[in-house]
Amino acid sequence: xxxxxxxxxxxxxxxxxxxxxxxxxxxxxxxxxxxxxxxxxxxxxxxxxxxxxxxxxxxxxxxxxxxxxxxxxxxxxxxxxxxxxxxxxxxxxxxxxxxxxxxxxxxxxxxxxxxxxxxxxxxxxxxxxxxxxxxxxxxxxxxxxxxxxxxxxxxxxxxxxxxxxxxxxxxxxxxxxxxxxxxxxxxxxxxxxxxxxxxxxxxxxxxxxxxxxxxxxxxxxxxxxxxxxxxxxxxxxxxxxxxxxxxxxxxxxxxxxxxxxxxxxxxxxxxxxxxxxxxxxxxxxxxxxxxxxxxxxxxxxxxxxxxxxxxxxxxxxxxxxxxxxxxxxxxxxxxxxxxxxxxxxxxxxxxxxxxxxxxxxxxxxxxxxxxxxxxxx
Amino acid sequence: xxxxxxxxxxxxxxxxxxxxxxxxxxxxxxxxxxxxxxxxxxxxxxxxxxxxxxxxxxxxxxxxxxxxxxxxxxxxxxxxxxxxxxxxxxxxxxxxxxxxxxxxxxxxxxxxxxxxxxxxxxxxxxxxxxxxxxxxxxxxxxxxxxxxxxxxxxxxxxxxxxxxxxxxxxxxxxxxxxxxxxxxxxxxxxxxxxxxxxxxxxxxxxxxxxxxxxxxxxxxxxxxxxxxxxxxxxxxxxxxxxxxxxxxxxxxxxxxxxxxxxxxxxxxxxxxxxxxxxxxxxxxxxxxxxxxxxxxxxxxxxxxxxxxxxxxxxxxxxxxxxxxxxxxxxxxxxxxxxxxxxxxxxxxxxxxxxxxxxxxxxxxxxxxxxxxxxxxxxxxxx
Numbered sequence: 176x177x178x179x180x181x182x183x184x185x186x187x188x189x190x191x192x193x194x195x196x197x198x199x200x201x202x203x204x205x206x207x208x209x210x211x212x213x214x215x216x217x218x219x220x221x222x223x224x225x226x227x228x229x230x231x232x233x234x235x236x237x238x239x240x241x242x243x244x245x246x247x248x249x250x251x252x253x254x255x256x257x258x259x260x261x262x263x264x265x266x267x268x269x270x271x272x273x274x275x276x277x278x279x280x281x282x283x284x285x286x287x288x289x290x291x292x293x294x295x296x297x298x299x300x301x302x303x304x305x306x307x308x309x310x311x312x313x314x315x316x317x318x319x320x321x322x323x324x325x326x327x328x329x330x331x332x333x334x335x336x337x338x339x340x341x342x343x344x345x346x347x348x349x350x351x352x353x354x355x356x357x358x359x360x361x362x363x364x365x366x367x368x369x370x371x372x373x374x375x376x377x378x379x380x381x382x383x384x385x386x387x388x389x390x391x392x393x394x395x396x397x398x399x400x401x402x403x404x405x406x407x408x409x410x411x412x413x414x415x416x417x418x419x420x421x422x423x424x425x426x427x428x429x430x431x432x433x434x435x436x437x438x439x440x441x442x443x444x445x446x447x448x449x450x451x452x453x454x455x456x457x458x459x460x461x462x463x464x465x466x467x468x469x470x471x472x473x474x475x476x477x478x479x480x481x482x483x484x485x486x487x488x489x490x491x492x493x494x495x496x497x498x499x500x501x502x503x504x505x506x507x508x509x510x511x512x513x514x515x516x517x518x519x520x521x522x523x524x525x526x527x528x529x530x531x532x533x534x535x536x537x538x539x540x541x542x543x544x545x546x547x548x549x550x551x552x
Numbered sequence: 553x554x555x556x557x558x559x560x561x562x563x564x565x566x567x568x569x570x571x572x573x574x575x576x577x578x579x580x581x582x583x584x585x586x587x588x589x590x591x592x593x594x595x596x597x598x599x600x601x602x603x604x605x606x607x608x609x610x611x612x613x614x615x616x617x618x619x620x621x622x623x624x625x626x627x628x629x630x631x632x633x634x635x636x637x638x639x640x641x642x643x644x645x646x647x648x649x650x651x652x653x654x655x656x657x658x659x660x661x662x663x664x665x666x667x668x669x670x671x672x673x674x675x676x677x678x679x680x681x682x683x684x685x686x687x688x689x690x691x692x693x694x695x696x697x698x699x700x701x702x703x704x705x706x707x708x709x710x711x712x713x714x715x716x717x718x719x720x721x722x723x724x725x726x727x728x729x730x731x732x733x734x735x736x737x738x739x740x741x742x743x744x745x746x747x748x749x750x751x752x753x754x755x756x757x758x759x760x761x762x763x764x765x766x767x768x769x770x771x772x773x774x775x776x777x778x779x780x781x782x783x784x785x786x787x788x789x790x791x792x793x794x795x796x797x798x799x800x801x802x803x804x805x806x807x808x809x810x811x812x813x814x815x816x817x818x819x820x821x822x823x824x825x826x827x828x829x830x831x832x833x834x835x836x837x838x839x840x841x842x843x844x845x846x847x848x849x850x851x852x853x854x855x856x857x858x859x860x861x862x863x864x865x866x867x868x869x870x871x872x873x874x875x876x877x878x879x880x881x882x883x884x885x886x887x888x889x890x891x892x893x894x895x896x897x898x899x900x901x902x903x904x905x906x907x908x909x910x911x912x913x914x915x916x917x918x919x920x921x922x923x924x925x926x927x928x929x930x931x932x933x934x
Contacts (some may be wrong), residue, residue, distance in 0.1 A: 506741030546760070549796045550893075 177531045179358035181373070181490040182320055182350060182464055182522035187416070188375040190423040195377060195416040206409050207400065216411055223418030227382055230421070231348070232358040237385045239404050242415050244349040244370035246394075247383035250404070251345045251366040252277040252314060255393040256284065262311040265289050267297050267326065268507035269319045274347050278314060289315070291507045295324030296459055297451040302331065306338035313344050317351030317367075321504045321520060322452030323464025325355055332363025343389060349373055349381075353424045354463050365389050371413065376420030377522070380413030396520050428525035431462035437521060437532045438465055444540030445469050450517055451510055463524065468510075469543050470515040471550040477519055480542040486535050489520040553641060554629050556603035557611055562622030562717050567696055578620040580719040584782040585614040597660060597703045603629075609770070614839060615778050616713055619746050620720035622926065625699070627709035632664065638706050639678040645708045646679050647697055652690035653710075655679070657700040664702045671700055716746065721781045722750030727830040728823035730815060731755045733766055733888065736834030736863055738773045738880040739871050743862040744832045745781045752826050753777070753784060754819045756791035758894050768889035771932065776880050778934040787822050788930040791815075794921050795895060802912035805901040808842045810912050813854045814922065820855045821926050830858040836866050841900035850904055 179188070187195075204213035206220055224238040241247045252274065256264070263285045264278045270288075278286040289300045289305060297315055306313075313335060315326050320428035328346060335342050343365045348357055352369040359367055365388050371380040385391055397406030438455045442448050449468045469477060474490035481488055505515040521535070559582060564574045575595055582600055583593040591605035600621075605780055607609040608626060615624050628645060630638045646653065657671035666674065679698065680689055687696075701707040729741040731753040745751050755770045771786065778784035794814050798807050819831050835843045842851075863871055875881035901908075 479763035
């Protein structure tokens with residue numbers, strides 16, 4: 176099996192599995208307990224907290240462990256704005272539902288979406304015209320989960336500083352963390368959400384990194400864990416597994432070269448192939464996501480055909496792909512219906528090999544040759 | 553004293569000399585339905601009884617879904633010789649109720665020392681006097697009826713839960729249902745099965761145009777249906793090659809119709825193999841282009857067995873209501889593409905001409921395609 180749906184989730188790396196297994200067998204103590212063995216677990220958690228803050232350049236920032244990206248986004252948005260009764264929140268049209276729906280859930284506040292450019296990045300001009308003093312929060316993802324477009328975070332923060340300096344800037348880093356460098360200080364982001372299972376860690380773990388401007392209120396009440404921001408006994412196997420996955424993530428990797436190779440091969444086999452998103456070799460394209468349409472073969476058909484040939488890929492975002500409609504990201508980019516209906520998402524990981532990419536391209540080409548004459552007319 | 557479920561049957565009453573056959577089948581169906589609840593099921597004196605189950609609510613849920621059952625009553629069984637105890641139990645049975653009531657005795661044991669009106673009066677009086685004002689008597693329009701059936705034992709019950717009705721599955725022959733992932737075909741299957749017909753299902757699978765989720769959806773629908781009919785066999789027939797061939801060689805506006813004719817041909821072969829006497833489809837006149845009367849005639853023409861279409865005169869909204877009632881609607885609405893819609897032409901023929909159909913089909917290797925599809929069908933027993 177060739178797995179190229181790493182933006183949906185990743186295989187947990189062996190190092191993380193080992194640490195989690197040890198944590199469940201031997202280090203299962205409640206980190207809030209007062210004996211030494213529990214304190215050792217707590218110390219390990221704190222070490223991971225510091226490492227994460229350092230990785231995203233937010234030293235002294237607050238790192239709250241959550242159940243994953245969705246909770247981190249919800250905490251950043253609902254937790255920061257729970258006291259506000261009027262104002263606007265802005266989110267990019269391609270945001271994950273975890274951000275979009277959280278923005279819409281804010282009572283009394285207007286949630287507005289910021290359009291995207293043709294290449295999938297944020298339309299800064301449109302954003303600038305939307306910014307005014309009543310904007311409380313801007314939420315823009317680091318990397319779009321469907322197209323791999325890297326968002327111009329620094330430019331967004333600059334606009335914020337100029338036009339509504341009090342607004343918070345939340346960045347959903349679920350698709351970017353470790354694959355695209357993040358510097359919260361330099362980009363001016365106030366909060367950053369990340370998820371463990373996209374970087375070869377376990378599911379059910381994630382974190383929100385919050386800078387000094389953010390005042391968070393808890394969404395879950397109870398025993399007061401995580402500095403009273405996230406009650407509930409800590410998911411220590413998940414957190415330790417995530418920590419190990421972060422350490423083990425191969426910072427030097429071949430993803431961008433292989434992604435470009437995949438595109439080159441696909442274009443060679445299917446001259447009508449179209450990239451949805453920035454050019455694969457462009458800097459504003461994440462190294463691991465390639466969104467391609469091979470019209471007229473529909474996404475589902477190609478996905479099933481490749482599955483039949485042992486290649487697993489994504490169509491749209493896995494979290495929303497049971498809703499059969501054109502993705503909001505692609506429609507905001509102005510991608511036509513026919514192209515959008517045949518969009519495929521190949522997402523790589525640091526362990527993807529050249530041979531896998533060659534085989535995948537070859538099989539996609541063969542499936543295309545077989546299927547393209549037989550499409551709804 | 554023991555608690556049990558008293559099961560009443562409906563239309564079987566109308567049967568004459570062959571009533572025992574229908575009853576025997578119904579008992580077998582009830583038995584299958586409660587098998588894993590470890591209950592005992594028996595027929596006695598025109599009633600079916602279920603006793604010894606641990607989870608009575610689940611037992612009620614299952615037995616009310618058995619075709620042939622008219623209604624079920626959670627009842628208490630008492631010895632006849634201690635009438636005082638029967639009265640005391642009657643009061644217990646009525647304890648949860650408030651308002652008006654009456655007692656309705658049925659005295660099948662003609663040797664019992666009281667006649668029905670006396671039983672009514674005696675038990676009614678006892679319950680009224682001891683109900684501490686919760687109940688009053690109204691013999692004309694009571695809110696609650698306490699039934700007292702005097703047979704070998706006495707049975708007391710006040711709650712009658714309506715069941716699905718119909719005839720026991722297996723008494724009405726066997727048919728093959730063409731099951732897509734849509735709303736209609738499961739309802740059609742349900743309606744035919746309700747008349748006592750054993751079902752198998754035939755589903756056409758167009759991988760890679762439809763995927764594993766669409767296939768699972770159909771199996772989920774079949775599973776819901778099978779809960780009414782105590783199990784069902786599903787044939788998943790690979791259909792892609794036929795569809796591709798039709799798409800490549802036949803006129804655009806005829807592809808759906810020709811595809812449906814192949815579905816019928818294949819279904820008939822499978823039906824005969826499975827000793828079915830008829831095909832069942834979810835078609836309704838005029839619902840879509842392939843369901844105009846002209847189109848239906850052209851699909852009927854390729855098979856030599858009856859095609860039952862129980863929804864033929866139903867509006868879509870009625871079918872949806874029925875699907876909601878039988879519990880298939882939500883699954884049917886999952887958005888995966890199904891085999892019927894993969895190559896839908898923009899303007900399908902609604903008044904098809906037979907010459908054009910035959911001309912199109914003439915270009916296909918029908919025999920080989922059909923034989924191959926049947927041979928490669930996957931069989932799943934639910």
